[in-house]
Amino acid sequence: MKLLWGGSPEPPHNKTLVRYRTHACPVADKFFEKNGFLRIEKPFSPTGTPIDYLQPKPLFRMITLNNVSKYYPAGFGKTYVLRNVNLTIDQGEFVSIMGPSGSGKSTLLHILGLLEEPSEGEYLFLDEPVHRLSEKKRTELHRNHIGFVFQAYHLIDELTVYENIETPLLYKGVSTSERKSRVADVLDRFGIVAKKDLFPTQLSGGQQQLVGIARALVAQPKVIFADEPTGNLHSEQAREIMELFQKLNQSDGVTIVQVTHSETNAEYGNRTVKLRDGWLEPKEAVV
Numbered sequence: 134m135k136l137l138w139g140g141s142p143e144p145p146h147n148k149t150l151v152r153y154r155t156h157a158c159p160v161a162d163k164f165f166e167k168n169g170f171l172r173i174e175k176p177f178s179p180t181g182t183p184i185d186y187l188q189p190k191p192l193f194r195m196i197t198l199n200n201v202s203k204y205y206p207a208g209f210g211k212t213y214v215l216r217n218v219n220l221t222i223d224q225g226e227f228v229s230i231m232g233p234s235g236s237g238k239s240t241l242l243h244i245l246g247l248l249e250e251p252s253e254g255e256y257l258f259l260d261e262p263v264h265r266l267s268e269k270k271r272t273e274l275h276r277n278h279i280g281f282v283f284q285a286y287h288l289i290d291e292l293t294v295y296e297n298i299e300t301p302l303l304y305k306g307v308s309t310s311e312r313k314s315r316v317a318d319v320l321d322r323f324g325i326v327a328k329k330d331l332f333p334t335q336l337s338g339g340q341q342q343l344v345g346i347a348r349a350l351v352a353q354p355k356v357i358f359a360d361e362p363t364g365n366l367h368s369e370q371a372r373e374i375m376e377l378f379q380k381l382n383q384s385d386g387v388t389i390v391q392v393t394h395s396e397t398n399a400e401y402g403n404r405t406v407k408l409r410d411g412w413l414e415p416k417e418a419v420v
């Protein structure tokens with residue numbers, strides 16, 4: 134049986150509970166459903182006050198892709214990378230995207246992260262029709278809500294580790310003192326304080342990956358898109374990153390969408406979707 138956390142067995146209505154847990158009650162021992170309510174056994178509210186019955190909170194849709202395709206011109210025709218992808222993700226979900234190399238995973242994640250545009254189809258992010266927004270507005274949405282971990286790190290070579298991590302906070306207009314404390318906090322959390330004045334080229338691949346993840350988290354985004362975030366880490370570091378993602382998801386309600394080749398990593402999420410030659414499985418109905 135898969136453990137959720139703190140020894141809780143997987144409940145019968147996993148989907149509702151995972152979301153419910155994220156939004157309402159980070160600390161509880163046991164769940165079951167009764168008359169449409171979720172009962173929490175040995176319950177605690179985040180402040181320590183016992184809660185008896187809690188009604189599930191409404192879910193908020195974060196992402197809707199309707200028939201999204203991406204293609205590139207090839208000779209007189211087109212090469213499709215994504216084909217009619219329909220996908221919905223609610224706030225508080227932790228979704229894993231899997232699929233063979235070249236199946237379109239990075240392209241899909243870049244579209245979700247507002248870094249690339251689909252060739253066809255609609256994308257709604259937090260109810261905003263991304264496909265109709267100006268580039269300026271898309272950049273603003275990205276900066277304010279999204280943390281992106283790139284497959285190839287994309288650190289700025291001319292900036293130190295400290296400055297790379299600070300960048301999203303500068304764009305967001307965070308004050309100097311707040312920036313200092315937040316960067317110090319993630320440097321510490323990732324065990325890279327000693328590397329703060331080095332440049333990316335002076336780091337190993339694994340260290341660069343950690344800096345890339347730290348940079349994605351520092352601005353406390355609503356959603357994290359992570360493209361094979363542990364691909365270059367040894368298994369102990371990979372486990373720590375997955376546990377950190379799980380904690381952010383369960384305790385802080387951060388939505389997470391990760392691309393991974395690892396079944397172990399995928400199991401940290403509450404749902405896996407698969408890409409094959411640009412087709413998404415399981416197919417979702419358009420809502």
Ligand SMILES: Nc1ncnc2c1ncn2[C@@H]1O[C@H](COP(=O)(O)OP(=O)(O)O)[C@@H](O)[C@H]1O
Pocket residue numbers: 205214232233234235236237238239240241
């Ligand atoms: N700019 C581009 N022009 C043409 N083909 C591209 C471009 N970017 C990606 N592709 C192709 O799209 C396919 C999917 O790429 P990608 O999304 O990176 O896959 P994955 O992350 O699953 O390995 C690959 O076959 C790749 O060659």
Ligand SMILES: [Mg+2]
Pocket residue numbers: 238239240284360
């Ligand atoms: Mg990729």
